[in-house]
Amino acid sequence: MTVSLLSEQYLRSNPLPNHDDGRGKEGRGRVLIIGGSVNVPGAALLAGLGALRSGAGVLQIATCRSVASHLALAMPEAMVIPCDEQNEDISPSAASKLIAAAEQCDALLIGPGMIDKSVAGELTQRILSALPDMNVLLDAAAFTGMTASCELLRNRTGKTVVTPHAGEMAAFLKRERADIEADPLNAARDAVKTIGAIVVMKGSETHIVDESSAWLSKHGTSALGTSGSGDVLAGVLSGLLARGTTPLLSVLWGVYLHAMAGVRLCERHGRVGLLARELPAEIPRLMEDLRPL
Secondary structure, eight states: EEEOOHHHHHHHOOOOOOOSSSGGGGGGOEEEEEEEOOOOOOHHHHHHHHHHHOOOEEEEEEEEEHHHHHHHHHHSSSEHHHHHHHHTEEGGGGGGHHHHHHHSSSEEEEEETOOOOHHHHHHHHHHHOTTTTTTTEEETTTTTTTTHHHHHTTTTSSSEEEOOOOOHHHHTOOOHHHHHHHHHHHHHHHHHHHHOEEEEOOSSSSSEEEEEEEEEEEEEGGGGGGHHHHHHHHHHHHHHTTTTTOHHHHHHHHHHHHHOOOOHHHHHHHOOOGGGGGGGGHHHHHHTTTTOO
């Protein structure tokens, strides 16, 4: 399989939806983010910022009940759904409530800030079993917690996107992290064979692989290796997907926008000290600059 380089020229030739039909926020899609934990509540906020800054019209965030009110105040743009907790993560008992919410959405992201992979995996399994046709993004523990559910992922009719870094991919494939770091492309290909998903293999260079293509983004910067950066990326991908972008194209656009947001911040502030919360504000200008000429 030939590896294609992700480029600005390709994205200009394959633009995002323009939403000039006057339908308002509902026309730009509704995102549901299921994530955060008692110890990491901000991850869901960062993902939410990414989703809105990439153009999604409506945002819902489901998180642990004990931090839900704080998150709602920190992010007044979102409708926040409080959920029961288990081991400081969202309890699998909340699945029926979350399934009902997801059925009204255009994109579903599960996992940012979730810590306990067994709890996250059980919750994710219940949700995906009930929503086989929905396009879903799995991040962090929502991905690593599905190691025993590969058949469920492989047999879905909706598209699944997973966004692991090397440590998460090592946990999922049950290999050493050093082996993943030595050959991230083939690790991504092995994951695709196992679960049939679009795999975003994050690293200093990001590999995007599905069942029929492989892409490489060389636009990243080491400054993106900071806490919360992956949560922002997951949110950006979900926002683009909610807008009606096809799953693979939403991933290609999202990886590029996230990387270039880091580049622009580095140009202004230097190569170290970047904060993940600064990334989303760069996204709208980047999208505008890439509108078809």
